[in-house]
Amino acid sequence: MAPTLSAPRLANLLGQSDSTGPAYRDLADRIRLLVIDGRVPDGSRLPSERALAVALGVSRTTTTRVYAELRDTGLLHSRQGSGSIVRLPLSASNASSLIVSAPETDTIAMTFSAPIGPPGLARAFEAAAAKLPGLLATTGYLPDGLPALREIIAQRYTDRGLPTDPSQIVVTSGAQGAISLLGRVLVQPGNRVIVEGTSWPHAPESLVAAGARLTSMPVGETPWDPEALAAAVRGAAHQAAYIIPDFHNPTGAVMTDEERGAWAHELRRNDIVPVVDESLRDVNLDGIELPPSFGTYDDRCVIVDSTSKTLWGGLRIGWARVPHELVLPLVQARMNQDLGTAGFEQLVVAELLTEGGQTAAAGRARLRANRDHLLSELATSLPEIIAPCPGGGSSLWVTLPERMSSRLVASAARHGLTLTPGPRFFTSPVPASERHLRLPFMPNQDALTEAVVRMRRAYDEVTGGSASTDNSPDSRDTLELIA
């Protein structure tokens, strides 16, 4: 099913490493991570040992040892005549623990950047339950969303200066549900789509699944250099641009007023649809003054949002605010995707969006305290890491002193801490990606303290070049599911 990976492509994905340990072990670890987080799809055929050695500029002996190590741990299967096929080591007994880090284990997961349910949520479920009979008297199919919720969401946009009719709101299964649906509707195979140099990886991946060819913006001082955009769109027609202008995931950056104006102008001039992810806009931890919504700069905007970061991801409620002519195509695509989102959670969200904001405020307060705690623990125990304080969002975007992100993540997994390697957030491979790490401040403060202790151990292991003796697959092959 999956394609053959060329040696230059794999070398590109592997990037450069500053590892001081054995090269074969470092390479094996990094290939394992690529497989686990899906950048090398399960079932892919790897290039020959000889070709990979050439592409990486290492000896043939090294790549032979790399493949031998991967075979020993069950990740690589070599078949006569069909090359070396990557296989995630999945057995009935460990599949579940691979997929979601089992809460009964001691492992701390810092891959999902999303909160546990805030205190007010149980009350909102109760209030929604009182309205359940009305819903049960219908077939329950809501491909466009619960009318009452669509009205509340539209009114919020109107109140914030973006006049919106309820019919422009399509309720989806989270922001990701909206993005994948928009991919189906906006993107024809081969269309080009602009993405930031770093991004929330599932968004560009779902656009690629819809057939898009991505144009990555350069990674620089700002994710939104207007001149870089102008240069990119000069060369080729683009269909859409997916951006996260407010507390950008993963960097935490906020698009300035000038950048918004310049981007809106350039996108409109080139007939490119802005798909604007505002799912972090309300996770404004320090109450900073944000420029107006990108939607106010360009009325062709598609805005996607969700309650996953502000309230709870387990609700699986998001939405798209779209120009009128996109509503029906989205709903028709929805019928072929999953017929709609559960109505009960839409009742719950309708409660939470009209209660006055105290549940969201409590969630922000907890996040703020967690952020400050994690920053303080890092400053004390891991001063080698540069960790700027983001004004909003739910994760830190830290800089490591050398290119070691994937090695650090592999080592941390052996110490009971799952992290997402920095390169996962880059939309095109650049060597600097190995100097970054996203650290969600999501588990509770005790867990964050312990996480930093384990990160310190992993850091020492990686920088000391000491090889771990614990190679148990249980602790290493945790599937990388991030949110």
Add this chain to the structure above:
Amino acid sequence: MAPTLSAPRLANLLGQSDSTGPAYRDLADRIRLLVIDGRVPDGSRLPSERALAVALGVSRTTTTRVYAELRDTGLLHSRQGSGSIVRLPLSASNASSLIVSAPETDTIAMTFSAPIGPPGLARAFEAAAAKLPGLLATTGYLPDGLPALREIIAQRYTDRGLPTDPSQIVVTSGAQGAISLLGRVLVQPGNRVIVEGTSWPHAPESLVAAGARLTSMPVGETPWDPEALAAAVRGAAHQAAYIIPDFHNPTGAVMTDEERGAWAHELRRNDIVPVVDESLRDVNLDGIELPPSFGTYDDRCVIVDSTSKTLWGGLRIGWARVPHELVLPLVQARMNQDLGTAGFEQLVVAELLTEGGQTAAAGRARLRANRDHLLSELATSLPEIIAPCPGGGSSLWVTLPERMSSRLVASAARHGLTLTPGPRFFTSPVPASERHLRLPFMPNQDALTEAVVRMRRAYDEVTGGSASTDNSPDSRDTLELIA
């Protein structure tokens, strides 16, 4: 965005008509239906009046009047130099009523073949609420499903003779959520997929959206003629086959033991993955003895199922039971689709699947009474329609005395009854499709009685050739969303 429709293709979609009324009105009505139900995508460019006249074998004057009528009702927009573009007439004021038939109107919807919530459901919601705190203490992301629910589902398969490990179950947003996800994982663009000659339309449509080329089985005495399958796969390699062997939607047919054996053998011999939709298997209204699950004939089977027909579609809970090697690819695809299904409804379904089956039994009893009531009303008031009694499922598949299905549906909409035209359920256009209609026995018995009264009026209008004077767009342009 949408493609140009060639005149032969449109003529093919329109099929033949036995209309005795004005040809232009009949053609305009049928084109409108094609647009509303999505077979002609919103934004498509229609062929020229001249080309369509040639393809249909009618006069140029007729097609000119057809396009004029479509323009008058706002469905067709003719632009200088860019031809005639189809546009669903969507305005802020009527979008909502287009999308879901508003409950406050008098219209009876017989498009969704799915029940309202059965009596035991509210109790299951309460029981699930007691378990909510455990869920709220997590991030709520369950890309593979709630472990407890996966265990219960796996045990049910094991109990029914199909030994299953919980890790083989991936919980999805309904059966359609499973089918669209499987399309992403199993189908590469250009792959061929076998489908029955009639089917649940959103399934083949989502496979086509994933790039599949469909091979339709012939429509005959049975949807599963083994010789037809053998002939179809002899000519070209196929990747998968999507079938509904138990109370087939829409025909109600049940695949015989012999057919199961023959199909399983032929599919295995040709390395074709069976994707088996069992979402109606438990809607066994007369308690007839079914052959064993198709899964027992071929262990390479992917089985999809859902609680939408047995319990309530508003839960949006379904699942896929897959061979081990498909689990991780499905979960990875899920992360790019919508990150998973809401956990609360999974708690509700876990309650309902372990309570002993009384809620599902109550739902079946209601369905059975509705089925018998609809059959009796039809026999009394519309004896021209041949309506066999299906042993299970949630709809009748009736035969009309002439090719009139689309005209009958258009007329019924003017009388306040929304139906789905027969051709919608055919996976390739055949003239006989206009002699069929799917009639869900879903609203309550009073509504079914009134529905048959309205259908009688529509039938008389169509067979009398009398043109309706009520052409209000409100009653005609109800978007065709079916389930």
